[in-house]
Amino acid sequence: MEQPDAVIHQPVRLKIVAALKPLPEHEQLEFVRLKAIVGATEGNLGAHITTLEEAGYVEVEKDFVGKKPRTRVRLSKAGRRAFENYVAYLRDIIDTRSRP
Numbered sequence: 188m189e190q191p192d193a194v195i196h197q198p199v200r201l202k203i204v205a206a207l208k209p210l211p212e213h214e215q216l217e218f219v220r221l222k223a224i225v226g227a228t229e230g231n232l233g234a235h236i237t238t239l240e241e242a243g244y245v246e247v248e249k250d251f252v253g254k255k256p257r258t259r260v261r262l263s264k265a266g267r268r269a270f271e272n273y274v275a276y277l278r279d280i281i282d283t284r285s286r287p
Contacts, residue, residue, distance in 0.1 A: 194242045195273045199227055199235045204244065204270045207262040215248060215259035236260060244269055 195201055202225045207216060216224075222232050239245040244266030248259045262270070 191276050192269050192273050194238060194244065195269055197235070197238075199225060199231065200239055201273075202226075203232075203235060203239060203260075204262065204266060204273075207245065207260065208267065208270050210262065212264075212267075213261065215261040218258035218260065221260060239266065242266075242269075 195204055203221065206221060206224045210216060218229075218232070218236075222229060225232060227235070236245060236247060240247050242265075244263055246261050246263050248261075250257055250259075
């Protein structure tokens, strides 16, 4: 990979994907919890999640708990692969710079 994945490279989206990656494959994180982890506003987080969803990197599930809306996000298989490739890209940069 010569260039970083532009979708993941943006700092807020990188934080989102990094927060979701450690979860088991089908586990979801609630929007409110993700917002606290990432430190973004609701609108900003929502926009970035939409970008990741359009790229196929996350899956979003919306439902209700009682009368309260709930949004949950999970990393898709494509998102896991994209994040792993992004990390490999960064490691390659470090390895290249640390060679004499």
